[in-house]
Amino acid sequence: MFQDRYPLAFKLYPYERSADQDQDAVVRHPVVVMGGGPVGLGIALDLGRQGVPVVVLDDHEGIGMGSRAICFAKRTLEIADRYGCGDVMVDKGVVWNIGKVFHDDRQVFEFNLLPEEGHKNPAFINLQQPYFERFLFEQIQEEIKKGAPIDVRGKNRVEAVETFDDHVALTVLTPDGTYRLEADWLIGCDGASSPLRGMMGLEFDGRVFQDSFLIADIRMKAEYPTERWFWFEPHFKSGASALLHKQPDDVWRIDFQIGWDVDRKEEMKEENIRKRLDAMLGEKIEYDMVWSSIYTFQCKRMEEFRHGRVIFAGDSAHQVSPFGARGANSGMQDVDNLGWKLGLVVNGKAPESLIDSYSEERIYGADENIRNSTRATDFITPKSKVSHQFRNAVLDLSQDYEFARPLVNSGRLSMPCTYDGLSLNGADVLNGPARTRVGSPCPDAPMNDGFLLDHLGDAFILLGLNQDVPEILDVDGIPIKGMRIDTSSAAHELLRARYLGSEHSGVYLIRPDQHIAARWETYDQAQTVHALRKACGKD
Amino acid sequence: MGELITKANIADADQFYEDLIEAHADLSEDESQALNSRLILILANHVGDMHVLAQALHAARAKAR
Ligand SMILES: Cc1cc2nc3c(=O)[nH]c(=O)nc-3n(C[C@H](O)[C@H](O)[C@H](O)COP(=O)(O)OP(=O)(O)OC[C@H]3O[C@@H](n4cnc5c(N)ncnc54)[C@H](O)[C@@H]3O)c2cc1C
Numbered sequence: 001m002f003q004d005r006y007p008l009a010f011k012l013y014p015y016e017r018s019a020d021q022d023q024d025a026v027v028r029h030p031v032v033v034m035g036g037g038p039v040g041l042g043i044a045l046d047l048g049r050q051g052v053p054v055v056v057l058d059d060h061e062g063i064g065m066g067s068r069a070i071c072f073a074k075r076t077l078e079i080a081d082r083y084g085c086g087d088v089m090v091d092k093g094v095v096w097n098i099g100k101v102f103h104d105d106r107q108v109f110e111f112n113l114l115p116e117e118g119h120k121n122p123a124f125i126n127l128q129q130p131y132f133e134r135f136l137f138e139q140i141q142e143e144i145k146k147g148a149p150i151d152v153r154g155k156n157r158v159e160a161v162e163t164f165d166d167h168v169a170l171t172v173l174t175p176d177g178t179y180r181l182e183a184d185w186l187i188g189c190d191g192a193s194s195p196l197r198g199m200m201g202l203e204f205d206g207r208v209f210q211d212s213f214l215i216a217d218i219r220m221k222a223e224y225p226t227e228r229w230f231w232f233e234p235h236f237k238s239g240a241s242a243l244l245h246k247q248p249d250d251v252w253r254i255d256f257q258i259g260w261d262v263d264r265k266e267e268m269k270e271e272n273i274r275k276r277l278d279a280m281l282g283e284k285i286e287y288d289m290v291w292s293s294i295y296t297f298q299c300k301r302m303e304e305f306r307h308g309r310v311i312f313a314g315d316s317a318h319q320v321s322p323f324g325a326r327g328a329n330s331g332m333q334d335v336d337n338l339g340w341k342l343g344l345v346v347n348g349k350a351p352e353s354l355i356d357s358y359s360e361e362r363i364y365g366a367d368e369n370i371r372n373s374t375r376a377t378d379f380i381t382p383k384s385k386v387s388h389q390f391r392n393a394v395l396d397l398s399q400d401y402e403f404a405r406p407l408v409n410s411g412r413l414s415m416p417c418t419y420d421g422l423s424l425n426g427a428d429v430l431n432g433p434a435r436t437r438v439g440s441p442c443p444d445a446p447m448n449d450g451f452l453l454d455h456l457g458d459a460f461i462l463l464g465l466n467q468d469v470p471e472i473l474d475v476d477g478i479p480i481k482g483m484r485i486d487t488s489s490a491a492h493e494l495l496r497a498r499y500l501g502s503e504h505s506g507v508y509l510i511r512p513d514q515h516i517a518a519r520w521e522t523y524d525q526a527q528t529v530h531a532l533r534k535a536c537g538k539d
Numbered sequence: 540m541g542e543l544i545t546k547a548n549i550a551d552a553d554q555f556y557e558d559l560i561e562a563h564a565d566l567s568e569d570e571s572q573a574l575n576s577r578l579i580l581i582l583a584n585h586v587g588d589m590h591v592l593a594q595a596l597h598a599a600r601a602k603a604r
Contacts (some may be wrong), residue, residue, distance in 0.1 A: 386572075393576035403584040 002155055002175045004060055009130035012062040012137050015155035021179040029055050030346050032170065032183035034158045034196055036060075038069075038129065039314030039331040040189035041136040041152075045083050046339030048140065048148035049458070052346050055181070056150070057172060059157035063137075066291045067128040067217050070245065070253050071325035075416040075441060076332045077121040078514070082457040085139035086121065089132065093125030094246050099228040101408055103395040105235035109405055113413070118494040119444040120451040124413065126247050128217075129328065161186065161199050161310070168309050185342060186310045189331075194316035200307065206300020207374065209321060210260040211381045214239070214294050216273055219251050220287035230410040232380070232395055238276035241380050243410075251290055254280070257381060264294050297321045299374050301366045305334075305359040313338060318366035323376035323411035326369040333416055334362050340512035344536060349477050354537035357424050365417045372412050379409035416441045419515065426509065426518030426531030433501040442514045445495035447485070452495060455483060456514050460532060462523075463508040465500055469523050475532045480509070511535055543594035 013036075020027045031047055033040045036058030047054045072089065080086040097113045115123040140150050159178065160171040168186040172179055188196040197203055229244040236242075239256030246252055256276055258267060266272060273292055281287070301318035305311060314331035338358045344350035382388040397404035419425065419439035428438040435443060445452045455461075460480040462469045469482040487496035500506050509517040509531050518531035533539050549555045562578075563571045586592055 386576075389572050389576045390580070393573060393580055396573075397577055397580060401581075404580060407580070 002157070002173065006060070007065045008060060008062045009065045010063045010134050012134065013058070013152045013154040014061045015175055016153075017174075017176055018151070018153060020181060021174070021176065026169070026180045026182050028167065028182040028184065029053060030183070031055070031185045031187065031342065032057060032168075032181060033187045033189055034170075035188070035190035035314075035316070036152060037189060037191055037314065037331075038133050038136065038328050039335055040187070041133060041140060042079075042083075042332055042335035043187055043189065043313060043339060044150050044152065045136060045140050045143065046335055047343060047346075048143050048150035049083065050339070050343040051149065052343050053149035054151070055183075056152040057156040057158055057170075058152070058154060059173075061154035063130045063133045065130070066293055067130065067247065067251075067253070069129040069132065069322075069325065069328040070126045070247055071329075071414070072125050072127055072132060073325065073329045073414040074119065074121045074123050075414070076329050077125065078441075078444070078453055079332050079336045080135070081121065081453070082514070083136075083139055084142065085135045088135050088138075089127060090121065090125055092131055092135075092248055093127035094226055094248055095122045095125055096226050096228060096246065097123070098225070099230065099410075101395075101398075101410060102229065102231040102234065103392070103399075104233055106399070108395050108399045108408070111405070118446045120453060121444070124325075126245060126253075128247055128249075128251070131248070132328070158190070158196065161196065163200070163308055163310060166309065184309065184346070187338070187342075188310060188312045188316045189314050190316050192315040192319050194312070196310070197302070197312070197316060200310065202302060202307065204300060204302055206298040206319065208298045209296065209377055209381065210383075211240075212258055212260060212262055212264075212294050212296045213322075214256045214258050214267060214273065214276070214292065216254045216256075216277060216292045217247070217251050217290040218254065218277065218287040219249070219290050220281075220285060221250055222252070222281075222285060222287075224252070232391070232410075234280070236279040238280045241410075242280060244280075252287075258294075260296075262294070267294060268292065295322075299370045299377070301363065301370060305362055306355050311338065311342075311355060311358065313362075317362070318370070320369050320373040321377045322373075323380060324369075324373045324414055325411070326373050326414045329414040330365060330369050333365055334358075336513040337362055337365075341537075344478065350536040351538060357422070357537055361419045361422055361424070364419060364422060368417045369414070376409045376411045380411075424511075424517065424535045424537065426534050427527065428519055430503060430506045430519040430521050431501075432503055432506055432519060433498060436499050436508070436516060436519070438516050438518055440516050442508075442510060442516060443498050445498050446491060447495065448489060448491045453514065456510055458512055460512060460517075460535075461508075461510040462528060463499075463510060464505075464523060465496075465507070466505040467507050467523050469507060470525075473525070473528065475529050476538075478532065478536060480528070480532060509535070540590045541588045543591050543598065545598070 031054045033056045044054045044056045100110045157173040159173045162169040168183050170181045231242040234242050241257040243255040305317045313334040320326045341354045382391045394407045425438045462482045464484040471482045473480040507523045508519045517535040
């Protein structure tokens with residue numbers, strides 16, 4: 001019998017018998033994705049939009065109950081925007097900018113994210129993960145209508161894999177029994193406890209944090225403002241720390257740090273959760289419980305994200321603590337990074353070794369995320385007496401002294417990483433701003449007609465700032481689209497500041513994932529070709 | 540980039556030392572530790588220079604068993 005492992009929030013792709021199950025010979029697909037969480041759906045969307053046939057196997061028929069991720073960062077929204085589903089996310093999501101930090105019974109300070117102006121997307125939105133995944137799935141359906149070869153199969157559980165030099169063989173369990181499939185490439189997006197890692201003997205150790213957190217998502221019509229409130233050692237004693245954060249639909253995320261040695265069953269009883277909530281909110285507030293869970297976490301990553309024809313992405317490859325919202329957000333950056341590379345390789349336009357650069361770049365990203373979330377975790381849950389003393393000293397001082405506030409770390413906002421000094425990077429010979437150096441994700445900027453990022457992505461772009469560039473350049477079958485922008489227009493002032501600084505002209509080679517591959521002061525065809533080949537792993 | 544000053548730099552050493560001990564008067568062990576923590580943070584911010592701070596941490600750590 002086929003048993004679900006968790007209840008569903010949205011049933012989206014009910015089991016249907018696929019033609020593959022009735023073939024005598026095993027069917028081979030270019031790409032199979034194992035797991036239809038945000039990362040699996042995201043990569044399917046990316047590949048499908050390029051016309052690369054992709055089969056997603058998920059062992060459920062939709063999206064699991066329980067919100068898990070709630071904070072989605074600007075970079076994630078930009079990626080979703082490129083796929084066509086950013087706006088629905090922002091429309092549904094809650095935008096917040098103000099955060100308050102409390103210690104015991106007093107507010108130690110308040111901060112405003114003060115998002116930089118001139119970006120299409122907000123710094124952050126709060127949105128329940130099931131909505132995020134549903135919007136990705138609905139976009140997949142849109143793309144299928146337009147002809148994208150994406151096939152999402154519910155109740156298809158991968159039970160075994162066998163790896164070969166040039167393909168992977170899978171055994172898949174369905175309500176109709178098992179069938180076999182082959183894939184030129186298998187992408188493991190099967191989550192933190194990745195069965196695929198187990199099947200391949202790639203289990204790994206990490207740093208386990210000896211603490212557990214109780215999450216309660218509750219629905220209430222409360223007067224609380226749309227802000228993020230974080231308590232260290234709250235006076236209401238519901239936990240060693242507590243977090244209150246707003247989500248759409250009048251739902252609030254409350255998170256209590258409850259310690260390591262807890263009786264999970266006892267703590268998960270509704271009456272006990274309500275005791276903690278009532279102590280925090282006051283007896284008079286009425287609310288419904290939407291979802292609750294106890295979680296612990298680890299910070300770790302695989303040593304390599306590529307193993308022959310198997311590629312790992314998202315939580316299966318790396319895990320972080322939730323502080324700083326770097327799980328799903330970094331998973332979407334994996335998607336963004338892998339999509340165009342695998343597309344080129346599958347279409348025979350780039351060598352297989354390009355996939356190694358996915359591993360290189362995203363390991364660099366994962367290490368940065370692990371470092372940041374470990375630091376936040378150490379601040380929130382100090383592990384020694386002296387660490388606790390310093391933490392509280394910071395909090396004490398931050399009430400009166402501005403200097404101590406940057407030391408308060410209740411989770412840093414997830415930022416995309418700059419691939420400094422990595423293999424695909426080309427020349428950086430423009431004396432331009434540091435934020436647009438080679439390896440950086442392109443910062444957005446307003447234009448006469450909308451925003452810069454709307455014009456980038458999906459293909460290689462050659463951006464000529466006050467410089468003529470060819471409209472199209474073909475390098476070994478890979479097109480580079482040229483685009484000239486003059487920065488003299490007042491509407492382009494921020495674009496000028498972000499991409500030229502004090503320089504008069506510039507030429508940027510931008511990858512399909514909107515990261516900068518090379519930049520120069522003036523256009524030169526030979527150098528452009530060279531940089532393109534390097535960015536595609538050919539040199 | 541500055542360098543950690545390791546030559547005598549406090550004009551009235553005896554007075555400073557007396558003030559330092561005096562600042563802890565009547566404090567419990569924990570309160571004293573908390574004061575020290577605050578003091579370190581205040582001074583570290585005053586120094587600011589990461590290189591000097593690293594040298595200071597190293598110099599202090601070298602004396603730990
Ligand atoms: C409490 C909490 C709060 C969080 N908050 C945030 C946040 O604010 N922001 C953020 O960015 N991240 C956050 N995260 C992290 C985020 O939830 C994860 O990083 C994200 O879900 C990872 O996506 P994924 O697609 O890699 O894996 P998953 O979402 O775990 O998806 C894996 C999928 O694979 C399927 N699967 C598993 N085994 C098989 C099999 N054998 N065959 C077929 N399918 C299989 C599963 O059913 C599932 O659908 C939070 C996590 C927690 C626990």
